[in-house]
Amino acid sequence: MPKYPKPIQELVDSFRTLPGVGAKSAERFVFRLLQLPADKRSAFAKRIMELTDVIKQCTECGRFDVQTPCSICGNGKRDHTTICVVAEPQDVEAIEKTGEFSGVYHLLGGTLNPLEGIGPDKLAIEKLVARIKKQSPRVQEVIIATNPDLEGESTALYLTRALKPLKVKVTRPAKGLPMGSSIEYADELTLSSALKERKEM
Numbered sequence: 001m002p003k004y005p006k007p008i009q010e011l012v013d014s015f016r017t018l019p020g021v022g023a024k025s026a027e028r029f030v031f032r033l034l035q036l037p038a039d040k041r042s043a044f045a046k047r048i049m050e051l052t053d054v055i056k057q058c059t060e061c062g063r064f065d066v067q068t069p070c071s072i073c074g075n076g077k078r079d080h081t082t083i084c085v086v087a088e089p090q091d092v093e094a095i096e097k098t099g100e101f102s103g104v105y106h107l108l109g110g111t112l113n114p115l116e117g118i119g120p121d122k123l124a125i126e127k128l129v130a131r132i133k134k135q136s137p138r139v140q141e142v143i144i145a146t147n148p149d150l151e152g153e154s155t156a157l158y159l160t161r162a163l164k165p166l167k168v169k170v171t172r173p174a175k176g177l178p179m180g181s182s183i184e185y186a187d188e189l190t191l192s193s194a195l196k197e198r199k200e201m
């Protein structure tokens, strides 16, 4: 017999699929939602529905926006010959905040992690190769801005090899980002200077 009525248990299970949310937190979220006034709860549900109904994934770079191509790919003032490769959508926002980068992005959707079954086929690597091959004006530089941790470094190495035949300059943000740290949480100044002083792979 389930512990809670089915709709409650199912929502608890849904919350548990989110990163860092265990059973206790999931239960707290659901009961907090149940204690909200009905209109607030509906507004919460509506915002989740809008992720499906309003948000689109950019066909070029994989970012989430209300339009595709997204506001960055569709912006003629951005430098389309420089592509910055990132693992997660939040990394784009972190880099945009530095004001240091005027190129376009490519979202991988994660990093290589054999233990969790994330191989190259699970990431948008083939899509990146295809994008570079077909794009005109020709792509001049690919900056691999994955996190300076084990998965991020091995992903950068894999990408460098995959991009080699395309004869494009491949760089990585300079050291200064501490090993094991993440792009998302790096302070703007550190991230900004790491981007400025990038090293060729």
Ligand SMILES: [Zn+2]
Pocket (backbone or CB within 6 Å): 058, 059, 060, 061, 062, 063, 069, 070, 071, 072, 073, 074
């Ligand atoms: Zn885009």
